[in-house]
Amino acid sequence: MIAIIKYNAGNIRSVQNALQRLGCTAVITDDHEEILNAGKVIFPGVGEAASAMKYLREKNLDTLIISLKQPVLGICLGLQLMCRHSEEGDTTCLGIFPSDVRLFPPADKVPHMGWNNLITVKGPLLNGISPDENLYFVHSYYAETGPCTTAVCEYIVPFSAAMQKDNFYATQFHPEKSAGPGEKILKNFIEL
């Protein structure tokens, strides 16, 4: 059973739909017991960092998430909230990855919206993904590259497209909206 963490961020249903297409059952929940007992946890999200962190703190989900021992996958805002700090709303985040989150400089269209390829790719989550495959991104803020970066994407600046530390995995792109390559990544996560 996979638990999808329910909080005040959109895009949660589409993660559940994508898992269902792969024959996997997932529950959307903010119940601590249910999350702790799940085989795997997905921390999705489209939204605003400060209000999302506020909600997580109110529900004590912040301390719960960092204490998890099973594989956890953060998606989009999920990845950013797993970093140290976000410029969006000057927000202190969960601090799992030692990277900071910044607003794209206005040298090109912001948000970075659409399909882009990964430059470097490593780690089990991205197994089988080649650098010429494209993933779907929608974001105005990006996580800097750092020791936990497992894939780099380039848009205005090079940034972390995927990250990993121990049991914590994360993608800036939306695997649930990224056609075949996205399904491969979700399947890799299911099989971790």
Add this chain to the structure above:
Amino acid sequence: MLKKRIIPCLDIRDGRTVKGVNFVNIRDAGDPVELAAAYAEQGADELVFLDITATIENRKTLANLVERIAAKINIPFTVGGGINTIDDVSVMLKAGADKITINSAAVRNPHLITDIAREFGSQCVVTAIDTKFRGNGWFVHIDGGRTPTELDTLVWAKRAEELGAGEILLTSMNNDGTREGFALSITRETASKLNIPVIASGGAGKMEHFSELFSGTGCSAALAASIFHYGDIKISQLKEYLYNEGVPVRI
């Protein structure tokens, strides 16, 4: 590198696609879900569904359709047509749409853009602009193009961006349906003036129209309906052509 997007648009009435469709291997050409799946399979980068009747009675039918699409489709999709309130948006997003598009309602009540962006994020607010060249400039038209306004297209597009729109879907009424190519000048002006992505629409008739659009305007995506529906151009074929022309596309 960020790729230029190709977006087929499906017109919906009573939960079915409206235009005739010339696809092979589809049992029911009127079923938007099957069509959407076929487009996704061919390499469409996103999909847009426009409810052309958009009455209150149709809301439920549309929401049910959006749920069926969301369960089946693994690429992003946008839903529009008659979205007037935050509640309308909420219903569509909860049913599984990734973005919504608003047009007349945003002109009548510009702060709707801000309200939606605050509640659900800018990334899900596509502001659609129907524009027509009249005498000395490009003016915004509303109500499906029936009502002209004195609103200048560039002024309105910039305002929509400032209010929180995540993208602009710009349709040239002069070009729409002509199959003689996109409106390059107004698309170029809009894309260069804005910091958010612009989707060009109206006038696609052959593959060359897409390459001249992408090489000459700075727009981020192209939307088309009939050339894809009637099977004149297959999306996979178009993308291969664009790739060979040096346009960055996902193939």
